[in-house]
Amino acid sequence: MRPDVLAFEVAKLLAPHLPEAAGLDVDAIAELLAPPAKPEFGDLAFPCFRLAKALRNAPPKIAASLAAELAPALAAAGEAGLIAAANPAGPFLNFRLRPHVLGALLLPAWARGERPNFSATPVHTDQKIMVEYSQPNTHKAFHVGHMRNLCLGDALVRLLRATGHEVVAANYLGDVGTHVAKCLWGMEALFADQQPPQEHKGEWLGKIYNVASNQLEDWEKAGKDGDTAAAAKYAAARARMTEILRGIETRDPVYRELWERTRQWSLDEFDQIYAWAGVEFDRVFYESEVDEPGLALVDEFLQKGVFVESQGAVGIENPEIEHMPFFMLRKSDGTGLYATKDLALARTKFEEFGVDRSIYVVDARQSDHFRQVFLTLKKMGFAQAELCEHVAYEMVELPDGAMSSRKGNIITIRALREQLAEALWASFFTALRESEEGASWTDAEFEAAIHQVSLGAIKYGMLNRDNNQKIVFDMAEWTKVQGGDGGPTLQYVCARSASLLRKADERGKAIDAALVSGERAPAPGTLGDAAELALMREIINLPSAIGHAASRLRPSILCSQLYTLSRAYNRFQQQCNVLRQDDEAVLQARLLLVQASREALAWGLSLLGIPAPERM
CATH class of the missing domain: 3.40.50.620 (HUPs)
Known part of the structure; x- marks a missing residue:
């Protein structure tokens, strides 16, 4: 899939309304489209500065004129159209997208485990x-x-x-x-x-x-x-x-x-x-x-x-x-x-x-x-x-x-592994072992989970600060699973989402394969809750963060986006009931969103070398 799939679809709708003198094809328009300064302004914003010379007009007036020109086409598309509204705001034309159409374009590919293809983007080179x-x-x-x-x-x-x-x-x-x-x-x-x-x-x-x-x-x-x-x-x-x-x-x-x-x-x-x-x-x-x-x-x-x-x-x-x-x-x-x-x-x-x-x-x-x-x-x-x-x-x-060898405070990797395991047992895994869920875990499963979460702790801790900043290695903070801001917390979100999908299967509420394949789209009226929209926006932003992290050689950019994505998922799961849902259309749309979110977060973590546990 294209990293900018939504921007590309909006660009295709906007392109016929722009003058040839602007010299902007669909790809160029898509590259200019970006999230507005505040979510309440819309989902994507188009800056009209590039059109000022061609149209010999001020950018705010161009934005207002484009909004008026687009209005009939948007009204004709109705509920099936991607763009719900195009609103001028100073020199920007802000687009609000229709949630269920947005979901249909964005979520199935992620849910299937497809990855953005950057080959046609400025991020990619043949080097x-x-x-x-x-x-x-x-x-x-x-x-x-x-x-x-x-x-x-x-x-x-x-x-x-x-x-x-x-x-x-x-x-x-x-x-x-x-x-x-x-x-x-x-x-x-x-x-x-x-x-x-x-x-x-x-x-x-x-x-x-x-x-x-x-x-x-x-x-x-x-x-x-x-x-x-x-x-x-x-x-x-x-x-x-x-x-x-x-x-x-x-x-x-x-x-x-x-x-x-x-x-x-x-x-x-x-x-x-x-x-x-x-x-x-x-x-x-x-x-x-x-x-x-x-x-x-x-x-x-x-x-x-x-x-x-x-x-x-x-x-x-x-x-x-x-x-x-x-x-x-x-x-x-x-x-x-x-x-x-x-x-x-x-x-x-x-x-x-x-x-x-x-x-x-x-x-x-x-x-x-x-x-x-x-x-x-x-x-x-x-x-x-x-x-x-x-x-x-x-x-x-x-x-x-x-750290200094003379002080004797150098932590070897073997000691690091032992200390990480000890801290994780103390902060999370001992309670899990004593719980009803943990009673079914084997020693090998605990050992594998400790290994995975140890990697999450050390790798995220080493990567979430900018390269030019010193890092203070803090074992207690880095190994927090619940309520923390490190790798284990993000891994826990992955495990929670996987657990929710397993429970849906066990209760006979499995996600519809036709939704995942894209043969059927989320129903109109679904995916419009504020928490659902916020989560979809963070999935939209993920490929851009990956591109910036790669081009700038700064993995901390991706760390920041993954943390924001995990917080958006937590808010979604707190505010939007998934399994105890009587409306089948809402249930299916939310299960699709959960699966897409898990795949997006797991892939992002994999680019940091961090595993995404199925259970925690």
Whole structure:
């Protein structure tokens, strides 16, 4: 179905009454039609500013003239017509739609599970897009702060695919570098008397890394304060880390085996986390695979004259970035930097996948780095550099401040899962288990529901704030099911609507299949209650929110619309009796609205990576 199906139908009725000089075809008119500032003004509004020049008249007068011209056609259509009234309001012509006709055009496709097709809209392009996100480092802890990147990147992939784009989901794992050497040094120097655990080895490496980092910081600080013994320990540790790193880079069998074995522990943990989160990647890149190509690239573009030498180092002059005019790409000792690998990675993306647009989901602290990378790619001759984009986001904090390994308040993903489950049992699921409805649930069903709602809590919490705003991770607020404003509350609305439809089936009041197929339309006089109209308006607004979220790379736009849709559904169910309804036409129209609402809300949640439970 068209995302703007109602606007398109109104545009077809309006088009014959507009002058050719306006240059507006049906699609252009549909694009201009939008909800008015207030619902009481109508369902759609057409701005008449575009007609002022062609008609040589003021927009308010044009709106009044169009309303008068449309009146006979609207009267002739009667109860079967979509437009019930066309009323001028200043420079706008407001349309009020006939509820049952609106319902017939809008609801059946949603109820059947059809999805808006964005291929003919401005939101869609023919670009092949790569979204790179997650990017954890091996040998370090994967914690709740990493979830913002994971949730944001996954949502962008889903939104872009939903709007018709070809998308490659990519990950870039930091599996080499100083952090690896630090962890392995800590393993031999500080954890020599400990054996790796049978499970959660990746998490154990993260613990070692944190302990090692803190120890090195303590020795370094003490050394600067005059403690010669601490200074000697720090120097020896740094020398040993250099030796470990060199051994890995030169493929010394002893160091290489240790690196590969411990690296796999982290990769296994990442795979478990991604499986739990329902995230999949089309391509996983590794720093280790672009290390040597990065250095070769520096030599290539140095010979081409794009890069220059400066005091033994190699880089590029980027005076456009005044506070960082020289972008170093190879240090004087011949080693590369993160930037070196990012350039080699970009080339691999362009050549291996032929991507037109490359999106990097990385925290806001790297904004200057990516300005340099994109500018350098442009000077290297890559046309795709114009369509490289850094989606920056702010950090995740706890209610009492920033997370810190030194403070010991980092929440690993395993701990996060346990805490989410504990909070959800306390806030909702214990009462459900003790209720009559919950008595029929199996342990497996409770476990599946806890998993689904945990994802709703963490993903919605990570996505409902704008990218440029910090997030405060608040377990109690995020896990509220009833009366909250997070993901679990929206999931509960999905479950309530599914429960209502099941009860209708059980009572012999199942929805008429002819209504869902569109063979039969809702009866005149139905769907006119204020709560019904408000709910249909929010379903109408959903495709637009999805389009805006995808084009602006802001999933928070969709979160806001889904929250508004869920509130409209709750008001509808409170104010409009569905099952205890004697009027069969009203019953059927409302069941159609319930099914369409559930499908719309469930699909919107799926674009955030959030499941829509059938029961809660």
